[in-house]
Amino acid sequence: MKQLVDRAPSYQADEKRSDKAIGWLQDHLPKLVLAPSFTVILLFVYGFILWTVYLSFSASKMLPNYKWVGLEQWDRLWNTLTWSTALDNLFIFSSLYIVLCMLIGLFLAILLDQKIRLEGGLRTLYLYPMALSFIVTGTAWKWFLNPGLGLERTMHEWGFENFKFDWLIDSEMAIYTVVIAGVWQASGFVMAMFLAGLRGIDNEILKAAQIDGAPAWRIYTRIIIPQLGPVFMSAFVVLVHLAIKSFDLVIALTGGGPGNATAMPATFMYSYSFTRNQIGVGASSAVFMLAIIAAIIVPYLYSELKGGRK
Amino acid sequence: MSASSQDNALRSAIYWRALIYTLLIVIAVIYLAPLFVMVVTSLKSLDEVRLGNMMALPLQITFEPWIKAWGSACLGLDCNGINGYFWNSIKMTVPAVAIGTLLGAFNGYVLTKWRFKGHNIVFGMMLFACFIPFQIVLLPMSQVLGWLGLANTTSGLVMVHVVYGLGFTTLFFRNFYEAFPDELVRAAIMDGARFFTIFWRILLPNSGPIIVVTVIWQFTNIWNDFLFGASFADFDSQPMTVALNNLVQSSTGVKEYNVHFAGAILAALPTLLVYIVAGRYFVRGLMAGSVKG
Numbered sequence: 001m002k003q004l005v006d007r008a009p010s011y012q013a014d015e016k017r018s019d020k021a022i023g024w025l026q027d028h029l030p031k032l033v034l035a036p037s038f039t040v041i042l043l044f045v046y047g048f049i050l051w052t053v054y055l056s057f058s059a060s061k062m063l064p065n066y067k068w069v070g071l072e073q074w075d076r077l078w079n080t081l082t083w084s085t086a087l088d089n090l091f092i093f094s095s096l097y098i099v100l101c102m103l104i105g106l107f108l109a110i111l112l113d114q115k116i117r118l119e120g121g122l123r124t125l126y127l128y129p130m131a132l133s134f135i136v137t138g139t140a141w142k143w144f145l146n147p148g149l150g151l152e153r154t155m156h157e158w159g160f161e162n163f164k165f166d167w168l169i170d171s172e173m174a175i176y177t178v179v180i181a182g183v184w185q186a187s188g189f190v191m192a193m194f195l196a197g198l199r200g201i202d203n204e205i206l207k208a209a210q211i212d213g214a215p216a217w218r219i220y221t222r223i224i225i226p227q228l229g230p231v232f233m234s235a236f237v238v239l240v241h242l243a244i245k246s247f248d249l250v251i252a253l254t255g256g257g258p259g260n261a262t263a264m265p266a267t268f269m270y271s272y273s274f275t276r277n278q279i280g281v282g283a284s285s286a287v288f289m290l291a292i293i294a295a296i297i298v299p300y301l302y303s304e305l306k307g308g309r310k
Numbered sequence: 311m312s313a314s315s316q317d318n319a320l321r322s323a324i325y326w327r328a329l330i331y332t333l334l335i336v337i338a339v340i341y342l343a344p345l346f347v348m349v350v351t352s353l354k355s356l357d358e359v360r361l362g363n364m365m366a367l368p369l370q371i372t373f374e375p376w377i378k379a380w381g382s383a384c385l386g387l388d389c390n391g392i393n394g395y396f397w398n399s400i401k402m403t404v405p406a407v408a409i410g411t412l413l414g415a416f417n418g419y420v421l422t423k424w425r426f427k428g429h430n431i432v433f434g435m436m437l438f439a440c441f442i443p444f445q446i447v448l449l450p451m452s453q454v455l456g457w458l459g460l461a462n463t464t465s466g467l468v469m470v471h472v473v474y475g476l477g478f479t480t481l482f483f484r485n486f487y488e489a490f491p492d493e494l495v496r497a498a499i500m501d502g503a504r505f506f507t508i509f510w511r512i513l514l515p516n517s518g519p520i521i522v523v524t525v526i527w528q529f530t531n532i533w534n535d536f537l538f539g540a541s542f543a544d545f546d547s548q549p550m551t552v553a554l555n556n557l558v559q560s561s562t563g564v565k566e567y568n569v570h571f572a573g574a575i576l577a578a579l580p581t582l583l584v585y586i587v588a589g590r591y592f593v594r595g596l597m598a599g600s601v602k603g
Contacts, residue, residue, distance in 0.1 A: 026504065026505070029505045029506075030420040030424030030426065030505060031420070031426060033416050033417075033419075033420055033505075034416070034417055034420040034421070034432070036413075037413050037416075037417050037436070037476055037480070038432055038435075038436070040473055040476065041435060041436050041439050041473075041476060041477070042435075044447065044451070044454075044473045044474075045435075045438075045439045045442060045447065045474075046435070047450075048446065048447040048450040048451065049442070049446055049447070051449075051450040052446050052447070052449055052450060055449055055450075064449070064453060108334075108337065111330055111333060111334055112334070114327070114330055116330070116331070116334065122334055122338055124585075124586075124589050125338045125341055125342060126337070126338070126341055127589070127593060128341075128345070128582075128585060128589075129341065129344075130596065131530055131581050131582065131584070131585035131589070131592055132534070132578045132581060132582065132585075133533070133534035133535075133536065133551050133577070133578065133581070134536075135534075135536050135551045135554055135555050135574075135577070136551075136554065136574045136575075136577050136578040137344055137345075137348075137574075137578075139348070139554075139558050139570055139571060139574045140344035140345070140347050140348045140571070140574070141344060142558075143347065143351075143364070143567060143571075144343070144344060144347065144364075149364065149567070150364060153364075154363055154364055154365060157363050158363075184340075184341065184344075188341065189596060192593055192596065192597065193597065196597060241441055244443060245443050245444070247536065247537050248536045248537070248551075251536070251555065252555065252558075255559070265445075266443065266445060269445040269448075270445070270448075270537075270540075270541070273448065273449055274541065279449060282445075282449065283449055285445070286443070286445040286446045286448070286449070287446065289443045289445055289446065290442060290443055290445075290446045293441060293442065293443055294438075297438065297441045298438070301434060301437055301438060301441075302434075305430060305433075305434055305437075
């Protein structure tokens with residue numbers, strides 16, 4: 001079927017041979033229509049990537065400066081204390097974020113898969129954080145986690161005098177508040193992915209297992225969850241990429257503070273490029289972020305695109 | 311099987327379901343809590359906010375914070391509320407969504423019905439653009455916007471959002487048109503229809519669902535964007551998210567939490583409405599970007 005369509009333009013060329021110019025236009029029209037978008041992507045994505053890579057080897061400070069200085073900016077990056085904090089935080093954040101989102105998402109999906117009456121409504125509730133900007137919901141979280149205003153005070157008022165929850169202002173623990181808010185935001189989405197996966201499982205196998213008298217939990221651990229492999233993969237890829245890009249989340253919740261305790265690569269790049277006049281260092285941190293994402297996304301896209309052709 | 315053991319089995323099944331429902335509802339309450347606190351607090355006077363419990367319903371409902379957030383709250387030295395930024399966001403989002411969606415539809419059409427050698431590479435390159443961390447383009451983009459005279463303008467932001475939304479809009483339409491029967495296109499070609507006629511007359515009228523998905527996806531993303539707005543806009547062209555952040559983070563004077571929350575809800579209202587009305591399509595967009603490449 002594909003071949004027929006591939007040949008399609010030539011049908012038109014046959015008809016329009018009388019006018020060569022129009023014939024040529026007809027033949028190439030599809031490509032001409034695609035060309036502007038593709039050119040824009042080439043320039044503004046791939047061109048800009050190369051540009052930023054170059055900047056990371058340049059002497060740029062407050063303004064771009066195209067003098068080549070080799071690895072100087074990279075040296076500076078790796079010797080910046082905030083950058084190692086940002087990488088530590090990225091590691092803590094993304095591992096907890098991914099694991100918790102997957103656990104909660106899978107758990108919710110399994111619960112919702114028990115022929116629940118208000119399933120549609122509940123799904124909507126679990127997913128709404130994904131539709132709102134974290135700049136918005138972050139204002140609520142910030143207040144919630146603020147010891148003097150939020151949860152801690154409320155618990156005191158309810159009679160739990162010794163309740164203490166001041167992670168937001170504790171530089172050791174602040175990154176975990178980012179995890180909590182991040183998981184709250186994305187776990188509903190992971191639930192939706194798992195739910196779609198659960199619905200796609202062959203019913204015959206499940207019925208056979210039920211007739212054999214296997215208990216429900218064993219049907220899940222032995223038959224259903226192993227079949228969700230591709231969903232785990234997709235969820236992992238999406239979550240890694242969300243974790244590395246986390247910017248609004250940190251800005252709205254902690255602003256990177258207390259001090260630099262919750263700095264992440266995304267906020268580091270922004271502040272070094274635009275407020276600290278270290279464009280070269282900012283560029284090298286951006287290149288590093290892209291490298292992590294590319295290492296995960298490129299193999300994934302490659303396998304998806306190949307798989308789609310079968 | 312005796313009657314009593316059947317009875318026991320039934321009873322344990324009921325307990326089991328009760329447990330599931332309880333869990334689901336408790337979790338739903340936790341998910342809703344931040345939104346609940348925002349709405350409740352935005353309807354309280356500042357005194358009540360300071361004295362009362364954050365989970366308590368307002369003793370006396372007041373819309374004062376909403377009016378203030380909209381029309382007279384101070385962002386820095388400017389005390390005109392957030393309404394100007396709300397319009398900035400609309401002026402930025404509407405054209406960006408329209409242009410991005412149309413281009414995506416054309417691209418998807420070409421990439422599925424008029425394939426050429428290397429179409430998969432072209433698509434792969436556009437798809438990868440969906441996933442790049444935007445930090446990688448911030449520095450060159452701010453320079454280019456300056457050269458084009460679009461720095462600190464809403465038009466500049468429109469351009470940025472169109473460009474970096476192209477990957478997703480193309481992906482959506484490409485996957486949708488992939489499933490569109492080639493026979494129809496072929497029959498139309500036999501009848502002498504040309505490239506654009508086929509698009510306007512045959513594909514586009516059948517693209518309702520995917521247009522909705524794309525528009526909602528783009529609308530939500532562009533409306534909620536913070537990074538581009540914070541990087542490429544000045545005080546006059548800032549979108550809503552950036553203004554809200556300024557309002558909430560402003561350190562001068564008393565922190566008016568009720569006004570902050572009213573502002574936050576105003577900023578969230580368009581996307582929240584879209585989500586409530588057409589959440590199904592929003593979810594479909596989310597999934598399209600993840601489950602199937």
